[in-house]
Amino acid sequence: MSAPPHSDPATEPIPRRPRRRGRPRWFWALVLGLAAAGAVLPDLLGADRYFPFAQLIAFRPLSVGAVAVVAVLAALVTALHRRFWPVPVLLALIALIGAALVLPRTMADPAPAGSRTLKVLALNVYEGEADVDSLAALIRAEDPDIVSVPEAGGRYAGELEELISPLGYSVESSVSHRTADVRGNTVAWSDRLGEVRTRVDENTRFHAIEATGGGLGDLRFVAFHSVAPVPSSVGQWREDLGQVQQWCSAGGPAVVAGDFNATLDHSVFRNAMAGCSDAGETTGNGLAGTWPTFAPEWMGPQIDHVLSNQGIAAESFDVHLVPGTDHRAIVTTLRLP
Structure with a gap:
C-alpha cells in the first residue's frame, strides 16, 4: 500500500477571505440616518439651540416629506438588493417620528x-x-x-x-x-x-x-x-x-x-x-x-x-x-x- 502523494504547496489553492457584505449597507444606513435625524429631529437632543440646526428645524415639515420620499426610493432599491434593507427601515422610522410631531398641528x-x-x-x-x-x-x-x-x-x-x-x-x-x-x-x-x-x-x-x-x-x-x-x-x-x-x-x-x-x-x-x-x-x-x-x-x-x-x-x-x-x-x- 503506497503512501498518499504529498501535496505541492505551490499548487494548493489560496483560501478566500469571506466577503463582508454587511458593511456597505450599514455604512449607508448610518450616513443617511444621521443626515435625516439632523434635519428632522435635532430638537430631541437640544441641538436646535445652535447653528445650523436652529435653521434646519424650522423646515421640519418639509424635511419629513423629503425623508419619506428617500425612504420610498430606498425601499425600491431594496426590492432588487435585499441586503440594503437597513436604509429604508431607518429612514422610514425617522420620517414616522417626525410626522408624529408635526401632524397634530393640523387637528383643531x-x-x-x-x-x-x-x-x-x-x-x-x-x-x-x-x-x-x-x-x-x-x-x-x-x-x-x-x-x-x-x-x-x-x-x-x-x-x-x-x-x-x-x-x-x-x-x-x-x-x-x-x-x-x-x-x-x-x-x-x-x-x-x-x-x-x-x-x-x-x-x-x-x-x-x-x-x-x-x-x-x-x-x-x-x-x-x-x-x-x-x-x-x-x-x-x-x-x-x-x-x-x-x-x-x-x-x-x-x-x-x-x-x-x-x-x-x-x-x-x-x-x-x-x-x-x-x-x-x-x-x-x-x-x-x-x-x-x-x-x-x-x-x-x-x-x-x-x-x-x-x-x-x-x-x-x-x-x-x-x-x-x-x-x-x-x-x-x-x-x-
Whole structure:
C-alpha cells in the first residue's frame, strides 16, 4: 500500500477571505440616518439651540416629506438588493417620528368656551416697508380689537395712525421716530377697549410693548419681536425667546403676538411658551406658513404667532398678504374665559 502523494504547496489553492457584505449597507444606513435625524429631529437632543440646526428645524415639515420620499426610493432599491434593507427601515422610522410631531398641528382642539372675544391682528412690516395703506385697509376689513406690528417704529406708527385714527384706533410704538423702524414694535387698539395703558419692555433687543387696562382688564397684551437665528445672533435669539416665559408663566392672563422667528419645532420656543397655547396649533392651522411670502403657504414655516395663557384659546386663525413685507399677516379671534 503506497503512501498518499504529498501535496505541492505551490499548487494548493489560496483560501478566500469571506466577503463582508454587511458593511456597505450599514455604512449607508448610518450616513443617511444621521443626515435625516439632523434635519428632522435635532430638537430631541437640544441641538436646535445652535447653528445650523436652529435653521434646519424650522423646515421640519418639509424635511419629513423629503425623508419619506428617500425612504420610498430606498425601499425600491431594496426590492432588487435585499441586503440594503437597513436604509429604508431607518429612514422610514425617522420620517414616522417626525410626522408624529408635526401632524397634530393640523387637528383643531374643541371649540373654546367663553362669552367674550378678543380679535388680534399681527404683522411684521419688514423694516417699515409694508404698504401702510394696505395694512390700514386690512384693519378696516377685519376690525380687530388690538394689533401687533413688529418692525414698526415711531415713523411707521405715525403714518399708520393717520389712516386708522378715523376708524377709532390709537397707536403707540416702543421707539421714537428717530430710531429705525426695524428696532421697534407698535401696538394699535380700538377705542372699544377704552383707556388702555402702554409700557415698553426693554429686556429684548427689539423692545416689546405691553398694553394693559381699559377693556383688557387684567389681561396683558404684548407686541413682540425676536431677532432671527442667523449664525451671528443665535445666542441673542435664545435670550429674546427666553423673555416670553415672563408672560406665559405669569400670574395673570396674557396674550403675546408678533414675530418670534421660531416655530413649534424649536425646543427653545416650546420651553419659553410653556403655559401658553398657540393660536395656529389649537385651530388646526399650525402648518400655515407665515414667512416668506414668495413661497406657497404650505411650504414656509410659521414663525409668527399669537400665544395666550390661562384658558384664553383661539377659535379662528387666518393669514393675509400685505404688499411690501415678506411676512403674512395673521388674524385670530380669541375666547376669554
